[in-house]
Amino acid sequence: MSRPSLLQRATSVIKDQTDPHTITMNLGRLIRVVPRSRNIEASLIFFVLGLYAFELAQVQLSTIAKITPELLAYWWPVALLALVFHIVLRFKASEADSLMVPIGLALNTLGISEIYRLDIANTLTGGQNQFGSKQVVWSCIAIAMAILVIWLVPSHLFLRRYIYISMVIGVGLLISPMLPLIGLKINGAQLWISIAGLTFQPGELAKIALTVFFAGYLVTHRESLAAVGRKVLGLRLPQARDLGPILLIWLASLMVLVLQRDLGTSLLYFGLFLVMIYVATSRSIYAFVGLGIFATGAFLASRLLDYVGGRFDAWLNPFSDLHYNAQINSSYQLVQGLFAMAHGGIWGTGLGGGMPQIVPVAESDFIISSLGEELGLVGLFAIFALYLLLVSRGLRIAFNHTDDFSKLLAVGLSFVIALQTFIVVGGVTRVVPLTGLTTPFLAAGGSSLLANWIIIGLLLRISDSLKNQPQQVVVVE
Amino acid sequence: MNREMRRTSVLIFAMFFSLLMAATLIQFVNADSLMANGHNPRSLYDAYKTQRGSILADGKLLAWSVKTGDKYQYLREYDEPTFSALTGFYSLTQGTTGLENSLDSYLTGKNSSQFFEQVNALLSGNPLAGASVNLTIDPKVQKVAYDAMGKLTGAVVAISPSTGKILALVSTPGFDANLLAVHNTTLSNYNYQRLVNQPNSPLINRAIGGDLYAPGSVFKIIVASAALESGKYKPSSMFPNPKKLLLPGTATYIYNSGEGKCGSSKAKVSIADALRFSCNIPFAELGLALGQQAIAAQAERFGFGKSFNLPMASTPSQYPTGMDASQTALSSFGQFNDKVSALQMAMVSASIANGGVMMKPTLINSILSPNLSVLSSFGSSSLGQVVSTDTATKVKNMMVGAVSSGVSSNGRIPGVRVAGKTGTAQNGAGQPYTLWFTGFAPAENPQVAVAVVIANGGGIGQRGFGNLLAAPIAQKVMRAVLGK
Numbered sequence: 011m012s013r014p015s016l017l018q019r020a021t022s023v024i025k026d027q028t029d030p031h032t033i034t035m036n037l038g039r040l041i042r043v044v045p046r047s048r049n050i051e052a053s054l055i056f057f058v059l060g061l062y063a064f065e066l067a068q069v070q071l072s073t074i075a076k077i078t079p080e081l082l083a084y085w086w087p088v089a090l091l092a093l094v095f096h097i098v099l100r101f102k103a104s105e106a107d108s109l110m111v112p113i114g115l116a117l118n119t120l121g122i123s124e125i126y127r128l129d130i131a132n133t134l135t136g137g138q139n140q141f142g143s144k145q146v147v148w149s150c151i152a153i154a155m156a157i158l159v160i161w162l163v164p165s166h167l168f169l170r171r172y173i174y175i176s177m178v179i180g181v182g183l184l185i186s187p188m189l190p191l192i193g194l195k196i197n198g199a200q201l202w203i204s205i206a207g208l209t210f211q212p213g214e215l216a217k218i219a220l221t222v223f224f225a226g227y228l229v230t231h232r233e234s235l236a237a238v239g240r241k242v243l244g245l246r247l248p249q250a251r252d253l254g255p256i257l258l259i260w261l262a263s264l265m266v267l268v269l270q271r272d273l274g275t276s277l278l279y280f281g282l283f284l285v286m287i288y289v290a291t292s293r294s295i296y297a298f299v300g301l302g303i304f305a306t307g308a309f310l311a312s313r314l315l316d317y318v319g320g321r322f323d324a325w326l327n328p329f330s331d332l333h334y335n336a337q338i339n340s341s342y343q344l345v346q347g348l349f350a351m352a353h354g355g356i357w358g359t360g361l362g363g364g365m366p367q368i369v370p371v372a373e374s375d376f377i378i379s380s381l382g383e384e385l386g387l388v389g390l391f392a393i394f395a396l397y398l399l400l401v402s403r404g405l406r407i408a409f410n411h412t413d414d415f416s417k418l419l420a421v422g423l424s425f426v427i428a429l430q431t432f433i434v435v436g437g438v439t440r441v442v443p444l445t446g447l448t449t450p451f452l453a454a455g456g457s458s459l460l461a462n463w464i465i466i467g468l469l470l471r472i473s474d475s476l477k478n479q480p481q482q483v484v485v486v487e
Numbered sequence: 488m489n490r491e492m493r494r495t496s497v498l499i500f501a502m503f504f505s506l507l508m509a510a511t512l513i514q515f516v517n518a519d520s521l522m523a524n525g526h527n528p529r530s531l532y533d534a535y536k537t538q539r540g541s542i543l544a545d546g547k548l549l550a551w552s553v554k555t556g557d558k559y560q561y562l563r564e565y566d567e568p569t570f571s572a573l574t575g576f577y578s579l580t581q582g583t584t585g586l587e588n589s590l591d592s593y594l595t596g597k598n599s600s601q602f603f604e605q606v607n608a609l610l611s612g613n614p615l616a617g618a619s620v621n622l623t624i625d626p627k628v629q630k631v632a633y634d635a636m637g638k639l640t641g642a643v644v645a646i647s648p649s650t651g652k653i654l655a656l657v658s659t660p661g662f663d664a665n666l667l668a669v670h671n672t673t674l675s676n677y678n679y680q681r682l683v684n685q686p687n688s689p690l691i692n693r694a695i696g697g698d699l700y701a702p703g704s705v706f707k708i709i710v711a712s713a714a715l716e717s718g719k720y721k722p723s724s725m726f727p728n729p730k731k732l733l734l735p736g737t738a739t740y741i742y743n744s745g746e747g748k749c750g751s752s753k754a755k756v757s758i759a760d761a762l763r764f765s766c767n768i769p770f771a772e773l774g775l776a777l778g779q780q781a782i783a784a785q786a787e788r789f790g791f792g793k794s795f796n797l798p799m800a801s802t803p804s805q806y807p808t809g810m811d812a813s814q815t816a817l818s819s820f821g822q823f824n825d826k827v828s829a830l831q832m833a834m835v836s837a838s839i840a841n842g843g844v845m846m847k848p849t850l851i852n853s854i855l856s857p858n859l860s861v862l863s864s865f866g867s868s869s870l871g872q873v874v875s876t877d878t879a880t881k882v883k884n885m886m887v888g889a890v891s892s893g894v895s896s897n898g899r900i901p902g903v904r905v906a907g908k909t910g911t912a913q914n915g916a917g918q919p920y921t922l923w924f925t926g927f928a929p930a931e932n933p934q935v936a937v938a939v940v941i942a943n944g945g946g947i948g949q950r951g952f953g954n955l956l957a958a959p960i961a962q963k964v965m966r967a968v969l970g971k
Contacts, residue, residue: 288495289488290488292488345526348513349521349522349524351513352519354514387514390514391510398500421492432503432505436506439506439510441505
């Protein structure tokens with residue numbers, strides 16, 4: 011498939027349009043945006059890789075007071091994969107979004123630096139943690155997977171053909187931690203599977219499969235779902251039979267809550283579904299009814315199930331001795347995380363300057379409190395800004411696409427990153443109860459990295475298709 | 488769909504905004520209270536991470552930090568117990584006392600005067616180092632005072648009258664602060680318990696009122712000052728001189744020490760002679776004539792009821808209120824419920840020596856940054872005229888008489904006019920006396936004012952008296968300052 015030249019595209023625009031004013035405006039936009047994006051990406055990637063080297067150096071200098079060759083071992087594999095990614099994009103998706111790879115890379119490498127820093131603290135006290143080097147390996151695998159997505163998937167539209175397979179895969183992945191033999195329970199939540207000594211959080215990949223399924227299903231059924239049913243108490247309810255799928259998803263989310271004992275996972279999938287159905291149907295009633303029944307379900311669960319209720323109480327009163335010293339659902343970790351962040355204050359202690367290792371699992375669930383301690387409030391602001399920028403790039407793709415499936419898929423994939431970040435970081439900062447989800451790109455853990463880099467790969471693929479369709483760019487807005 | 492997506496964007500912004508707010512609450516608004524939370528181990532680790540500044544006196548290190556390999560990074564070390572009343576201790580398990588406590592913000596580098604060092608440390612990533620503190624203490628005088636106290640329990644305070652700078656501040660017995668600074672918490676706790684259980688409580692700072700003592704006859708300086716300030720009396724004013732005096736409203740008699748008449752066998756005795764021979768009956772009569780309000784007012788001007796920050800806070804000395812006549816009579820020669828610190832009595836002598844002007848007592852000469860540049864130096868400041876110059880001169884002359892030809896004779900220094908007053912306070916039937924000396928020298932150009940207090944009768948119950956035990960110690964301290 012040969013791409014139309016800039017001139018050809020511009021002429022096609024002119025042919026499609028009659029208003030000369032619009033033509034010049036859109037022409038200018040086309041010429042300005044297209045050719046520079048990959049070069050921007052390249053310079054940003056170099057900047058991020060430089061920053062990464064600086065972070066690693068700072069970690070080494072402030073913890074062991076010297077630079078060792080280990081720094082390079084942490085740096086070069088990620089740098090290599092990032093450059094390969096960029097080169098592949100030049101050839102296979104040259105018009106893809108130019109900010110997503112640098113942002114994902116910035117978060118991913120910052121995570122590695124902090125995890126490496128925690129490993130050093132652990133080894134200095136006689137431990138043998140190697141989360142950092144594992145994270146480097148997983149980052150490489152994850153970026154390689156994103157590259158494969160770009161390389162092997164010529165268009166995201168083909169996913170639409172497999173929406174029911176996606177559903178089966180998604181649900182299968184979701185329930186796999188509950189299966190005997192491979193299911194694994196960590197810290198009371200049953201979110202992991204263990205195969206041949208490798209632990210994996212399948213829920214991470216399930217979120218991609220389910221987003222694809224939701225997008226495909228909703229595109230097909232949006233007309234009937236949007237159809238107006240009876241009016242009750244001034245609200246137009248959907249037709250009863252169309253509520254079926256929502257109730258099904260709601261029940262599935264509650265199942266996750268009850269069986270996997272994790273409010274966060276359950277909230278993630280249900281929230282994702284609500285936003286996607288709202289965007290697809292324009293019916294805010296779905297969102298409100300959905301939130302209502304979810305809150306009811308969560309409230310009932312917190313009353314009926316000790317472990318859910320315990321998490322709630324520890325969230326509301328973390329400083330009471332009762333919860334702080336509790337054997338199960340203790341608020342110890344949450345409170346220590348708050349202490350870490352308070353210790354960092356506005357400016358932070360600098361990478362390697364704090365004591366984030368005091369907090370249990372500082373490298374995964376509490377990576378954000380570790381970073382909050384060492385980079386301070388300004389550091390967290392910067393991290394939040396990166397997430398927000400990443401998500402807004404995803405939403406921008408959705409805005410600019412005319413194809414409904416692409417729109418929904420892009421919204422879903424972007425929103426799932428935003429919501430997951432909110433639930434995890436909100437759990438650490440006491441906005442919501444603490445859950446077992448991972449912080450996208452930052453936290454130690456292969457499954458999370460894999461899933462989120464694949465999301466970036468998909469979003470890049472969608473964005474590339476967007477810019478290959480000039481008339482769509484022009485028509486929008 | 489775009490309208491819905493815009494609303495979704497708003498929702499996402501709201502979610503991240505709530506995270507920003509929560510992080511701001513934790514890291515900015517509530518950061519201090521979270522750091523102060525009892526469950527938070529970071530403050531402690533943090534405190535040990537910075538190299539704490541040294542405490543010096545005239546170039547001699549009294550307390551300093553050395554690098555260690557353990558998680559607390561620095562170990563605090565101390566010179567001899569001679570200086571323990573100054574430094575206090577810095578312990579993992581027992582917190583901090585003394586200057587270690589009151590100078591903490593300087594020693595840790597957290598004081599606002601070190602703002603530029605703090606910014607520099609932040610930007611360079613180098614750990615912040617604490618400031619060092621240079622004391623007004625003269626280590627030679629301190630050592631003379633400590634050694635002179637020997638095995639006695641008590642305190643010595645020596646002040647430069649014209650500046651308020653404290654030259655020596657001793658509390659005995661001292662303790663080895665190194666025992667409490669060890670990082671082994673079990674050992675540190677064990678050592679602490681041993682010090683706490685020791686009968687003469689080394690951890691109490693007796694110089695600044697960890698314990699207050701009955702002043703006995705040294706309080707007569709204050710009553711004499713009150714009398715002269717009232718304008719109704721002169722040093723030559725006469726009072727009846729009986730052998731014993733019935734306390735008003737009681738069946739109890741009081742006596743002069745020695746149970747005879749005061750000085751000569753004349754029917755009347757002057758205030759000056761009563762002070763010189765330290766007679767109780769004339770001062771009881773004087774006190775009753777002045778009234779408790781006048782004495783209390785004078786005591787308050789001398790600093791009673793106030794805490795002084797050296798920067799360690801002293802315990803306020805007390806003159807009782809709401810007394811009946813018999814109690815007023817007793818309080819006039821330093822009995823009943825009069826309670827004073829050695830610091831307070833040294834300040835009384837220093838004010839008389841300084842022409843009636845009381846200088847603010849201080850231990851701090853200057854604060855030095857880690858590179859030993861002076862961050863701030865402390866001049867002397869006046870707390871005001873507490874007695875008139877005229878009164879000060881008259882009281883000084885009476886005190887000179889007490890040493891040169893009175894009962895405070897052991898304060899004499901050959902070739903130097905010494906002003907002084909001894910005290911031997913009773914603490915109840917069968918209880919050992921509290922022994923005192925306070926004074927200054929040379930009388931015409933005072934260089935040092937001193938107060939010595941010895942608790943528990945100096946170990947010899949009711950056989951000791953101020954001139955026997957306390958005056959020789961004060962004399963040695965004054966000689967050390969004067970170089971004689």
